Structures are given as structure tokens and as C-alpha cells.
Amino acid sequence: MNVEIKNLKHKFQQAIDEVNDFIKLEEVYQLFFGRKSGELTEIMKNLKELSGEARKEMGKLINEVKTELEDIYSKKKVALQAESWKNIATTEAIDVTQPKIPATEVGHMHPITQIQQQIEQFFISMGFMIVDGPELESDYYNFTALNMPPDHPARDMQDTFYIKGHGDWVMRTQTSPVQVRAMQDYGVPLRMLVPGRVFRNEATDARHEHTFYQVEGMVVDRNITFGDMKGTLEALAKHLYGEETKMRLRPKLYPFVEPGVNGEVTCYLCKGDGCRVCKQTGWLEIFGAGMVHPEVLKAGGVDPEEFGGFAFGLGLNRLVMLKYGIEDIRHFMSGDMRFLGQF
């Protein structure tokens, strides 16, 4: 029996060495440890026949061998495990050992689009609809319909790009032509907002760009007052710059409104004390506005005796420049990621 036991280890090792998968491993294990007829089990059963000192010694020996076999078994199991991981790593389509690919950079909205959407959301909440208009516009809608007939001196303020050989087409200098288009298309009462790109024939510098963005707003209804305009714009100013913001309106000529105003808000940075952003004035000029001129209502097919309204226009580039302290308007169109990545 003694020899048999000592042989067992050798036999088991041999059997295990031939194993190369988990199923075979379990089969070999059962051959030795199996409850019914495993070789080791059988030897242990025979132990009952011995007695006294002999039984004790034999028991000890069997236990030692059993531990050794179990050791051989678990070492093989670990080796098979390692082997199978290696196979997965070399045969699978996904190479788990490959270094991480850096995540593609996630982009974001252009700062002008961000402020445009912020303003849109605000006016949508007040029941305005968002309207679009053409960038290539007729001279009529861009100027004449806005109470600026040919030879009107106010046209000089907004020189633009004229489309050669196509009659009266111009790149729109403002979003205001959509005032008339919207009255014609949708009728009145009307509450609308027009975000869009506009163009001017400028000698570009840090403060002037040939292409920039505006948001136009217009309300036409019965009994619209200057107070409605002021309240609406004040609400916008507070929405953009905080509850404590104050607004002031000063007369300014825009031929398509009467009276026309230039709107300023207290500087969000110094709260009116005077600083770098507001050029020491305490005020920031952010919009033009006024009561819609009767001639403009008429051009839109609206009876100025029955209806009235107000309109306003904001320059989006300027709003973003003020907000972030951007010193050169030309950054917006540069496509320079060092600039755009900051927002």
C-alpha cells in the first residue's frame, strides 16, 4: 500500500502533464479524487482495514500525498487559465493589450451661437416665433421698405456688397428687412425674433468686420406702447446681465422707427462705476430700437391707424465681445481653435 501511495503522485503528475484543456483536467481529477472509484478515494477506503499505529501513519502519508496532488491540480488549472487569456488576447478582434486611443475631442457651439440660443429661448418663453430671412436681399427690403428710399442719406451708414448684373440685390446689412417680410408672410398681430448673419462693406479692423450677427425682434399688435418696448428690453437686459441691471434709452435716428432709441445697460462688470469693459462710462450700448414707423407698417400691408409696434436689433458679436472681454472682432470668423476652444 505504501508503494502504491508513493506511485500515485507520479501517476497523477503524468496524467496532468498530458492535459491541455479544462475538461480533460476535470476528468483526470475525477480519476483520482472521484467519490466512487477515484484512485485516491479507494486507498482511503482501505485505510479502514488498518488499525492502531499503522493506520495513523498511513493516514498521515495519504494526507500528504493528497495535498501534493491538489497542488499539482491547481497549478495546472492556473497554467490553463493563463494560456486561455493569451489566446483571447491574440485571436480576438479586440486587442485588450492595445494602448488606449485618446478620446476624440468633443466640440461645442460657437460662442455667438450660444448667445443666440440663449436669447431665442428667452423670447420663445414670451411667445415670440423664430423667423428666418434671406442673406442675399433685395435693395427694396433692405432699404426702401424700411423707409430708406434711394438717395436717403442713412444708406451711407450701411454700405454693403452689391451683386453685379443682378439688378437690385445686395447682401443684407441688417436683419431689419425681415420685419416687412414677416408682416407680409404672417400678418398681424405678430411677435417674432430673427437671428441672422449680416454684411457690411467695411475696412476691417479690430472693431469692424464685413460679416457679423444680429438678432432682430418685432411686436405688432393693437395698443402697443413705448412702455411695452421698454419693459420687454429691460426684461432681456436682466436676463442677460442679472436682476440689478438698469437700462437707459437715448434718442437715435433709425429711419424705420419713430421715435428711435439707442439702448444701454449698466455695465455688468463694474455695475455702473466705470471700468475697462464700459470704457469708464458705466454703460454698455447693446441695442437699437424704436416704435415701428407707419411707412414700414404700410410696406408690410398693415394699417398704421389700427396697428402699431416696436422693433429692436442686437449685435451678437458685440454681446459676446463684452461678455468675454474679446478685443478683436475678427477672431469670430478666424476658425482658430485656440480662440474657439475657450468657450
Ligand code: PHE
Ligand atoms: N437694424 C439696426 C442696425 O443694424 C438696428 C435696429 C433694429 C434699430 C430695429 C431699430 C430697430 O443698426
